[in-house]
Amino acid sequence: MTAYEKAKLEIAEVENVLKQHFGAGPFRVTPVEGGNLSSVFSFEHERQDYIIKFSDMEGAYDTEGFVANLLTSQGIPFAKCLGQGKAGPLSYSISERIRGGNLVDCSDREKSSLLPELIGILTRMNHAGLGATSGFGWIQPSGAGTYPAWREYIISFFAEDQTGTFWEGWHSLFTATCLEKDVFEECYHRLLAYAEYNEPHRYFIHGDFQPWNILSDGRQITGIIDGNFAYGDFLVDLATLEGNLGELDVVQAYQEYQHREGIIIPDFQERLTGARYFKGLDALRFYAKMGWDDAYRQLRDYLLQLPE
Structure with a gap:
């Protein structure tokens, strides 16, 4: 492929x-x-x-x-x-067009100084009022989620039949690319085990909250763009962000911010682990499809050392 x-x-x-x-x-x-x-x-x-x-x-x-x-x-x-x-x-x-460039192009010093503001925006976005909408997973043009439950969204997300989507025929990646079926299935079973911690929580999820979709002028965050929008556990966005800001301890900064704001997140570690598996599995098959073998191997090793 x-x-x-x-x-x-x-x-x-x-x-x-x-x-x-x-x-x-x-x-x-x-x-x-x-x-x-x-x-x-x-x-x-x-x-x-x-x-x-x-x-x-x-x-x-x-x-x-x-x-x-x-x-x-x-x-x-x-x-x-x-x-x-x-x-x-x-x-x-x-x-x-929002002024500023991609956060990924900012210096490490700028990223560090911008992190508190970024976490504040992420928190506000994740806690946006959703009105009379319902459902989980992909947000439809009407504002409704596509599935009645988070687990159903996961199962559909990684199902073999993805006719008409970017992932149509994706199981061929197991034979045509570096994607390893045994590794994928092991991490998928772990994902389903941890999903019970994510399932009760329904918030707005950006879905691709990484520095290429965050804009800054080096002094402040100027805006957020794009996304794979869904309803579910907001820790999915934290799991996306944490692996894309170099050496910064994003999770520690996030927890400190929530503590200052008086926001209590039950089952934080278990939910974050479930979010890491969800985003990680999707990234594994994406890296394989794009031919990014080094990124695939690095992420594979990270996922396998997460709690089972």
Whole structure:
């Protein structure tokens, strides 16, 4: 199986889409680095800066409008969604461009100084009011979760039949890539055992809360973008963040913040272990599919040393 390649577009193609959406230009379209699954461009319109993303995956941006409204209406610095549409086989989404660059490009000193503010934003985002919504797992355009329970979401998430999604035919990775079936199944059984601690908790989950989706000018966090939005245990986002900020002890800083704010998190260690297995298993198959063998081996060794 070859590594996944995101959709490729020329500047002229992007300009044509923008002309259809907005009318007359100019737009000053510029490619933006990053995005494993989307092709991203910045552009100008009426002296304002925007971002347009393209994906060949069905339903790639279906929930962004709901999520953007949910978060921005509650003061979370998330990119506002301004329009969506189809361009041939591709879906596109237009959002405001938040100033600053990716947090991953900040210096270690800047990341350390920004960590308290980042944890504060993460906490506020995870505790956003969800209104009359219901369900767990993937958030649908209506705002409802896709599954009645967290465990059902997990089972579906890692099921072999993923027809029509990014993971269609993913079991072939066991023979075509570095993905080891015995390792995956061992960690999956551990995930199901720890899931009982995560199951009772329903909050907003960003789903991909890592430094490429966090923006900063080096002095403050300027905004949050993208995500694999779901309802469930918010420690999934902490499990994502902790492995992506170098030597910083993200978990310790997180616990200190919760203590100062008087937020009690029952079964913290067990829930965090369940979240680590959930995010780790997904990352294992993703690294294998992308051909990132070194990252795969490092994560595999980490997961196997987690509690059983």
